[in-house]
Amino acid sequence: MxxxxxxxxxxxxxxxxxxxxxxxxxxxxxxxxxxxxxxxxxxxxxxxxxxxxxxxxxxxxxxxxxxxxxxxxxxxxxxxxxxxxxxxxxxxxxxxxxxxxxxxxxxxxxxxxxxxxxxxxxxxxxxxxxxxxxxxxxxxxxxxxxxxxxxxxxxxxxxxxxxxxxxxxxxxxxxxxARPLTPISTDGELPFLLTPAMILTKKICTPPHDNADLHCQQWKRVQHLANIFWTRWKREYLSTLESRSKWQDSQPNIKEGDLVLLRDNQSKRNQWPMALVIKATPDTDGKVGKLELKVTKSGTVKTFFRPITEVVVLMSS
The missing domain is CATH 3.30.420.10 (Ribonuclease H-like superfamily/Ribonuclease H)
Structure with a gap:
């Protein structure tokens, strides 16, 4: 992934x-x-x-x-x-x-x-x-x-x-x-939930702290709450997004000139049109994610943009 x-x-x-x-x-x-x-x-x-x-x-x-x-x-x-x-x-x-x-x-x-x-x-x-x-x-x-x-x-x-x-x-x-971003914790040191509303409104109960100035200066209290949100966001929430449960093996990229089968949910599989890859656009990680395809049907040439999930490679160039 x-x-x-x-x-x-x-x-x-x-x-x-x-x-x-x-x-x-x-x-x-x-x-x-x-x-x-x-x-x-x-x-x-x-x-x-x-x-x-x-x-x-x-x-x-x-x-x-x-x-x-x-x-x-x-x-x-x-x-x-x-x-x-x-x-x-x-x-x-x-x-x-x-x-x-x-x-x-x-x-x-x-x-x-x-x-x-x-x-x-x-x-x-x-x-x-x-x-x-x-x-x-x-x-x-x-x-x-x-x-x-x-x-x-x-x-x-x-x-x-x-x-x-x-x-x-x-x-x-x-x-x-107001929905929680992470599972609800039973830790007594975390009395509030990590929610999108917490960073949008800053209207939550102030967690325990030793800085007395936070009680008298509103801007410091707001900044303190924002810092707590982003700290917990990095520590608790990001880790839940980084798991890779499938697609562990690397596959060769689709190249220009490959002959592919274009998926069409409106037609039967044996009626899916064949297409020629005329442009393969790689993402930042070097993996191709977008394709420009040329389809010829009844003498008419059409160009489509599709993700790689919508094509099946028939023959590599």
Missing amino acids: ADLPRDRLSTEPPFTNVGLDVFGPWNISTCRTRGGDANSKRWAVLFTCLSVHAVHIELIEAMNTSSFINALRRFFAIHGPPKLIRSDCGTNIKGACKELQILLEDTNEPSMQRYLSEEGCMWIFNPPHSSHMGGVWERMIGVSRQILDFMLSQISPSCLTHEVLSTLMAEVTAIIN
């Missing part, structure tokens, strides 16, 4: 490195008319801090560039512009957000490209059909859905408005950020 990326090991302020995804939609009641309730749809953009796994959720009214930029602006206004943003570029962003017009390693939509360059952000897109590369934020979406589905089951559909949904999203955010 590959080493953790640098942005997963950073002890910079929360939401310096972010992974995001869009999920939804939900039908809400916008207004009441004589013919009944007028309904509309809402989606949500979930921002996940890649280091402390804190989340932030913003509602959007439409799946277009304007609504998405407004969600980014609200997030930046609260937490500041991040240095790095990661997201999917397949069924989650490119496929679901058709109006966003985002392609691999680039932002073709002028307003999106201009806004990101003004904020000094770097955006890295995963290749299509590689949701496993965004497991950090995909897991948070699964947790959010479980909590939100339970809350919505307690509310009548006719009473679900934009304000109610926005309130529910805030409560979901608070619940997720």
Whole structure:
């Protein structure tokens, strides 16, 4: 298994490195008319801090560039512009957000490209059909859905408005950020849990210490709590992420010119198309993770970007 990326090991302020995804939609009641309730749809953009796994959720009214930029602006206004943003570029962003017009390693939509360059952000897109590369934020979406589905089951559909949904999203955010990152300890010297909310709000019971100045100077107390969080984060939490339970043996990289079989969940295996590798992109550890493939079908040549998990090597060059 590959080493953790640098942005997963950073002890910079929360939401310096972010992974995001869009999920939804939900039908809400916008207004009441004589013919009944007028309904509309809402989606949500979930921002996940890649280091402390804190989340932030913003509602959007439409799946277009304007609504998405407004969600980014609200997030930046609260937490500041991040240095790095990661997201999917397949069924989650490119496929679901058709109006966003985002392609691999680039932002073709002028307003999106201009806004990101003004904020000094770097955006890295995963290749299509590689949701496993965004497991950090995909897991948070699964947790959010479980909590939100339970809350919505307690509310009548006719009473679900934009304000109610926005309130529910805030409560979901608070619940997720209050979850413990490590197993609960029985040690009496650790009276509080290591949670994302601890570093976000600093509202926890002050642990025992000998420095009397911490009681009278608030900024020293806050700094002390932050230092305790990052110390425990390194000692207790990082060790749980570094275990390698499989893929211990090194395999040869896929090279340009290899003939591969392209997985297609919509077709039977004997109908999967053959493709030629025209570009193999290695990661920082030297292992190839992304491929550019050329597929010829019925005289038409098409180019696809896929992760190595979506291909089967038939013949090496």
